[in-house]
Amino acid sequence: MSLFWITVFVIALVVVKISQLWYQWSNPKCNGKLPPGSMGFPIIGETFDYFKPHGFYEISPFLRNKMLKYGPLFRTNILGLKTVVSTDMDVNMEILRQENKSFNLSYPDGLVKPLGKDSLFFKTGNVHKHIKHISMRLLGSENLKRKIIKDMDRVTCEHLRLKAGEGRFDVKEAVSSLITAYLTPKVISNLKQETQTKLMNNFKAFSFDWFRASYALSAGRGLYNTLWACREGMKLIKDVYTRRKTSREKHDDFLETTIEELEKEGSFVNENVLVSLIFTLSCITQDTTSKATCMAVKFVSENPKVLAELKREHEAILASRKDKEGGVTWEEYRHEMTFTNMVINESLRMTNLAPMMFRRAVKDVKIKGYTIPGGWIVMVIPSVVHFDPEIYENPFEFNPWRWEGKELRSGSKKFMVFGAGIRQCAGSEFARLQISIFLHHLVTTYTFSLSKEDCEVIRVPGALFPNGISMNISKCCST
Numbered sequence: 001m002s003l004f005w006i007t008v009f010v011i012a013l014v015v016v017k018i019s020q021l022w023y024q025w026s027n028p029k030c031n032g033k034l035p036p037g038s039m040g041f042p043i044i045g046e047t048f049d050y051f052k053p054h055g056f057y058e059i060s061p062f063l064r065n066k067m068l069k070y071g072p073l074f075r076t077n078i079l080g081l082k083t084v085v086s087t088d089m090d091v092n093m094e095i096l097r098q099e100n101k102s103f104n105l106s107y108p109d110g111l112v113k114p115l116g117k118d119s120l121f122f123k124t125g126n127v128h129k130h131i132k133h134i135s136m137r138l139l140g141s142e143n144l145k146r147k148i149i150k151d152m153d154r155v156t157c158e159h160l161r162l163k164a165g166e167g168r169f170d171v172k173e174a175v176s177s178l179i180t181a182y183l184t185p186k187v188i189s190n191l192k193q194e195t196q197t198k199l200m201n202n203f204k205a206f207s208f209d210w211f212r213a214s215y216a217l218s219a220g221r222g223l224y225n226t227l228w229a230c231r232e233g234m235k236l237i238k239d240v241y242t243r244r245k246t247s248r249e250k251h252d253d254f255l256e257t258t259i260e261e262l263e264k265e266g267s268f269v270n271e272n273v274l275v276s277l278i279f280t281l282s283c284i285t286q287d288t289t290s291k292a293t294c295m296a297v298k299f300v301s302e303n304p305k306v307l308a309e310l311k312r313e314h315e316a317i318l319a320s321r322k323d324k325e326g327g328v329t330w331e332e333y334r335h336e337m338t339f340t341n342m343v344i345n346e347s348l349r350m351t352n353l354a355p356m357m358f359r360r361a362v363k364d365v366k367i368k369g370y371t372i373p374g375g376w377i378v379m380v381i382p383s384v385v386h387f388d389p390e391i392y393e394n395p396f397e398f399n400p401w402r403w404e405g406k407e408l409r410s411g412s413k414k415f416m417v418f419g420a421g422i423r424q425c426a427g428s429e430f431a432r433l434q435i436s437i438f439l440h441h442l443v444t445t446y447t448f449s450l451s452k453e454d455c456e457v458i459r460v461p462g463a464l465f466p467n468g469i470s471m472n473i474s475k476c477c478s479t
Helices: 003-026 061-070 089-097 109-115 125-139 141-166 171-187 193-205 209-216 221-247 254-263 271-302 304-320 330-335 338-351 382-386 428-445
Strands: 073-078 081-086 103-105 168-170 357-361 365-367 370-372 377-380 446-450 470-475
Touching: 061 073, 081 089, 089 357, 089 365, 089 377, 089 382, 125 141, 125 254, 125 271, 141 168, 141 171, 141 330, 141 428, 141 470, 168 171, 171 193, 171 254, 171 271, 171 428, 193 221, 193 271, 221 254, 221 271, 254 271, 271 304, 271 338, 271 428, 271 446, 304 338, 304 428, 330 428, 338 428, 428 446
Parallel strands: 081 377
Antiparallel strands: 073 081, 103 357, 168 470, 357 377, 365 370, 446 470
């Protein structure tokens, strides 16, 4: 056989093998009927299409095109994982209801790897339930009412007064700073000033933006900062943890709570898990709450009618307050800020800070006539539900009045901004309280506007501020 025909034969074999591999990749095995869809290129799948930046006031073009072609439940491959995407509110709720039964929490390693294997993101079952119970000792309503609201109000007021003196500031950076300022001593008290400053800097340096940027915009600096913050922050917390346990000193802080939990007989957690918990809670509260506050301020500033109603509500609170020198009380927050909570709900609905939630099928699961194979990832997408015109009229219009007469604090299959089921976010009340207090002082004491050139918001797929959210601010003449 001539060299020519040998070459042709080899090439043909390679083409056949590649075709076989491509077919196997595009048509995964399943003991049933897989949801329709496509798997993209081998390994990378359709990752870059999913994370491609798009406008804030639109559904992801990737999701929109897939839904038009395949419906609300389809298969793909994202981040190298065989994935079923659900944009169906009933399927979303069913998946989250079956937590620890047919599905387990399973975030991609790339998303939570900086937090380490002991992160609460990796914990399931009784361990997760126990960790959430511990978390509520810091972020639950009772502790917010007894130990946090007063300092939250005072520090927010002080920071706004300082920023008003400067005349212009970045909202996210300011809110992140004020949260770490009052929360860090609640987490670990009696630190030397130098140590506390280092710890606060670690908390503020952490952001999940690096993950979205690494696929959609640029990797590098954001990832480096996050890895550095995690490594240095957890090392510092562990050192303090060790000294506290050795000295047996007692302090009324969250660190003391975790030490007590660790020493209980039959505890589900160890020291590394609790160190990770302290760091993770401190980072996530400032990162997500500062973003949510940014968006609430942006929407309020762009809607004069909303701002006027918000001012009316908060000025009425000031007028009826018995202690004129006192700050926002728990009773005011819970019972007199109805419109404020409508604003917060609408802002959260439109922002979608948690645009996707990941679960792994622990066995083959039949749902809506399809089979989700065991081991596959399910990506729950609540944001599509939040923009469904059949559920929310003119869904891309900011309209707090759509919440009038409705339950404002509990989630549902139509409103899943803080997750659902046993994975409902432990910090949801904390975030609402901080946004409420920030808005209270902002609308009653200051005139403000956002710099149009510095308040762009895009989605990749979560909300991202390429240039920050810059505010011009000055004290009202009447205050």
